[in-house]
Amino acid sequence: MSAFNPPATPYEPYPALPRQPRKEPLKVLCLGLSRTGTMSTWTALNKLGFPCYHMVECNLNKLHGNSFRLWRSAIEAKYYNGKGRKLVTADDFDELLWRYQAVTDIPTVLFADELIAAYPDAKVILTERDVEGSMKSMENSFYQILSWKIWWFLELTDWQHTRQYLPLLRYPIDIWTKGDPENRDKLRQGFHEYNAHIKSVVPKERLLVFHPRDGWEPFCKHLGVPVPDEPFPKVNEGDFVADLHSNVIVKWRIMMVLTGFAKKSVPVVVAGLAVWACWLMLKKW
Known part of the structure; x- marks a missing residue:
């Protein structure tokens, strides 16, 4: 099994470049929902x-x-309030995706129909697995992460990152359950309905329904590229996503928040928050 090593960490973000002209077209839309490989x-x-x-x-x-x-x-513009800039055309999406040739998982799958229309030459891959397996994985990732009490502290103190990031975890479940995020039956139904929808709107010659256990052969054939001489990657098993959030994102943001307070010379506040945050760490949030 391949061990997942992120290409970088939040400590080493990509250069914050302004939008540039796209050098390569967006070629692959991997539109399977989260927890499907x-x-x-x-x-x-x-x-x-x-x-x-x-x-x-x-x-x-x-x-x-x-x-x-x-x-x-x-x-929010698409699903909730209708306000703000919507993502519809390739030009809209390229503001965020100009340096990429493929997309997968959230947040892009929340715009599956728009992406299919905006990039008509892109191949589509629908990753699909047993829905019950996806439900178990959702419990160990999305639901577990969103239950952590530490988010209250970070939403209050970390406006730049956490307050913007958390909705990207909350909204998908709300959307897939049609506004009833704690209802697991509606989540199952949402997965089934989404998969059926993608199969109905994408022409068969453009679509590959895929599970990672299928391996490189169908994947590479669909994309028209040679098959690598190595096993197909197998990553993100079990509690990987929760561990990533715990060990990288949450601890990193706590450190950034406390460092910010220290620079502003608020020692009593820093000490109190540091003790509380460390207690939450020991209590696994």
Whole structure:
């Protein structure tokens, strides 16, 4: 099994470059929902030479801190309030995706129909697994992460990152359950309905329904590229996502917040918050 090593960490974000002209077209739309092997396909696409956008990229490709805000605003415009800038055309999406040739997982799957229409020449891959397996994985990732009490502290003190980032975790469940995020039956139904929808709107010659256990052969055949001489990536198992948030994102943001308070010379506040944050760490949030 391939061990997942992120290409960078939040401590080493990509250079915050302004939008540039796209050098390569967006070639692959991997539109499976979260917890269906999207991290494995993200790794595979990068190995094949298709720079791929994934939720991980939101933490690395900061666009001067605006990528979270842009995605959040677009999600709210489409699903909630109808206000703000919507993502519809390739030009709209390229503000966020100009340096990528592929996409997978949230937040992009929340705009599946728009992406399919905006990039008509892109191949579509629908990662699909047993829905009950996805439900178990959702419990160990999204639901576990969102239950942490530490988010209250970070939402209060970390406006630039956490306050913009958390909705990108909350909104998908709310959308897939049609506004009833604690209802697991509605989540199951949402997964089934989404998969059926993608199969109904994408022409068969453009679509590959895929599970990582299928391996490189169908994946590479669909994309028209050679098959690598190594196993298909198998990453993001078990509690990986929760561990990533715990060991990287949350601890990193706590450190940034406390450092910010220290620079502003608020020693009593820093000491109190540091003790409380450390207690939460020991209590696993």
